[in-house]
Amino acid sequence: MIKSYRVRILIKGEIMGKISLEVNGRKVEKEASDNTLLSTFLREHLQLTGTHIGCDTSQCGACVVHVDGNSLKSCTALAADVNGSKVTTIEGLETNGKMHPMQEAFKKLHGLQCGFCTPGMVMSAVDLLQKNKKPSDTEIRDWLEGNICRCTGYQNIVAAVKEAATKM
Amino acid sequence: MKDFNYHSAKDSKEASKLASSSSAFLAGGMTTIPSMKLGLATYKDLIDIKNIKKLSGIKVSGKSVTIGAATKHVEVSNSKDVKKAIPSLSSLAEGIGDPQVRNRGTIGGSIANNDPSADYPSACIALNATIHTNERKIESAKFFKGMFETALKKGELIEAIEFQIPEKSSYQKHPNPASRYAIVGVYVAKHKGDVNVAVTGAKSCVYNDKEMSKALSGNFSSSSIDGMDLDSSEMNTDMHASAEFRASLVVTQAKKAVDAC
Ligand SMILES: Cc1cc2nc3c(=O)[nH]c(=O)nc-3n(C[C@H](O)[C@H](O)[C@H](O)COP(=O)(O)OP(=O)(O)OC[C@H]3O[C@@H](n4cnc5c(N)ncnc54)[C@H](O)[C@@H]3O)c2cc1C
Ligand code: FES
Numbered sequence: 001m002i003k004s005y006r007v008r009i010l011i012k013g014e015i016m017g018k019i020s021l022e023v024n025g026r027k028v029e030k031e032a033s034d035n036t037l038l039s040t041f042l043r044e045h046l047q048l049t050g051t052h053i054g055c056d057t058s059q060c061g062a063c064v065v066h067v068d069g070n071s072l073k074s075c076t077a078l079a080a081d082v083n084g085s086k087v088t089t090i091e092g093l094e095t096n097g098k099m100h101p102m103q104e105a106f107k108k109l110h111g112l113q114c115g116f117c118t119p120g121m122v123m124s125a126v127d128l129l130q131k132n133k134k135p136s137d138t139e140i141r142d143w144l145e146g147n148i149c150r151c152t153g154y155q156n157i158v159a160a161v162k163e164a165a166t167k168m
Numbered sequence: 169m170k171d172f173n174y175h176s177a178k179d180s181k182e183a184s185k186l187a188s189s190s191s192a193f194l195a196g197g198m199t200t201i202p203s204m205k206l207g208l209a210t211y212k213d214l215i216d217i218k219n220i221k222k223l224s225g226i227k228v229s230g231k232s233v234t235i236g237a238a239t240k241h242v243e244v245s246n247s248k249d250v251k252k253a254i255p256s257l258s259s260l261a262e263g264i265g266d267p268q269v270r271n272r273g274t275i276g277g278s279i280a281n282n283d284p285s286a287d288y289p290s291a292c293i294a295l296n297a298t299i300h301t302n303e304r305k306i307e308s309a310k311f312f313k314g315m316f317e318t319a320l321k322k323g324e325l326i327e328a329i330e331f332q333i334p335e336k337s338s339y340q341k342h343p344n345p346a347s348r349y350a351i352v353g354v355y356v357a358k359h360k361g362d363v364n365v366a367v368t369g370a371k372s373c374v375y376n377d378k379e380m381s382k383a384l385s386g387n388f389s390s391s392s393i394d395g396m397d398l399d400s401s402e403m404n405t406d407m408h409a410s411a412e413f414r415a416s417l418v419v420t421q422a423k424k425a426v427d428a429c
């Protein structure tokens with residue numbers, strides 16, 4: 001992927017530049033300062049607040065999105081640094097108002113309680129199934145190492161990922 | 169996060185030209201960005217080196233495996249060439265953090281940062297690695313200077329890390345269950361002449377344990393280090409483990425590594 005060249009200007013003392021991304025299939029272009037995190041760009045510039053922020057230390061995984069097909073923690077990437085990429089957030093998983101099989105499985109098997117960790121959990125789990133179609137329990141648990149849930153105790157999350165694997 | 173300038177360098181020359189006393193290179197950002205968010209570090213300029221083609225990739229020759237500095241952990245763990253030449257190195261990469269950290273974090277960033285509990289520094293010591301920078305070649309034994317401290321000069325860019333292929337090797341980590349950083353990790357590598365026992369997580373900086381190396385060079389069997397009483401006076405104590413526990417873990421992990429060789 002060729003990263004587009006970013007022209008930067010000074011606005012109100014901040015160094016701003018254009019960020020061009022394809023987010024959930026839609027081309028977007030916005031000015032943002034160089035220190036804008038991808039998570040901030042998604043939540044505050046595009047109002048895609050499905051991507052959550054649960055920590056300051058890159059450990060919780062509530063902010064996981066896909067960039068060019070791979071999952072990453074959007075709180076630990078600069079918008080400038082993924083400029084020109086394709087981004088998928090939790091809002092981009094549904095098709096024509098129908099939930100993604102992973103979302104369906106989380107709903108059906110109670111893979112969530114408060115739901116705070118869920119967007120990141122789901123995005124991370126979808127990436128797992130892209131890479132490993134039939135993961136074992138251990139492989140699921142290992143993969144979700146970077147996603148912390150303080151409610152469910154993980155059992156139903158693992159069950160939901162296994163269920164989704166039969167549907168995807 | 170404080171304001172800064174983001175630059176994307178197209179080659180090593182441009183990257184080092186942009187570097188100053190108030191800049192950092194941006195590789196995976198998995199250390200730099202969290203430390204900036206927490207206010208532990210501030211920079212005027214971040215110089216992205218990920219788009220420098222020459223810095224990524226893996227080359228295997230008869231004697232060595234050379235990994236570009238901006239190669240991601242996931243690329244090392246998935247590489248068939250690494251798996252074949254030095255399987256312990258690919259499993260070390262697979263054990264770093266979590267999938268999202270491995271999708272971004274790089275080998276160059278890891279060794280430049282020299283976290284006392286990081287995994288890759290132990291591989292460098294155990295596998296007699298040579299660190300190639302834009303200015304010179306540095307032997308691992310002279311590269312890791314102390315806690316978060318290396319022989320790199322300001323603006324010096326790591327280009328590649330060249331690992332010597334050992335006869336046998338194994339890396340055994342006792343991970344922190346939350347972060348996966350090593351509470352103690354021991355990398356044992358048997359080369360033609362001698363054995364290296366590189367230890368991470370135990371002290372303020374990675375080191376080669378001379379006592380165990382000597383014992384294992386004489387007799388490469390876990391029985392030759394069984395019950396060894398290591399000096400714990402310089403070992404770390406924190407909420408995860410006391411110095412005494414770490415000293416005992418070093419021996420346990422080293423024995424596991426020898427048995428797995
Ligand atoms: C949740 C979490 C868990 C983690 N778990 C582990 C773990 O289990 N084990 C482990 O070892 N690590 C772990 N890490 C750290 C991870 O491996 C980082 O990727 C790594 O330490 C830094 O690499 P980076 O590419 O992200 O570097 P960056 O953050 O981009 O850079 C770090 C530093 O290195 C310098 N630098 C980067 N590249 C170069 C270069 N080519 N030449 C000179 N200087 C350079 C930069 O200037 C900067 O000062 C974890 C991190 C997180 C966030
Ligand atoms: S918000 Fe916690 S890992 Fe990104």
Ligand code: FES
Nearest residue numbers: 113115149150151
């Ligand atoms: S459902 Fe509440 S944190 Fe996971």
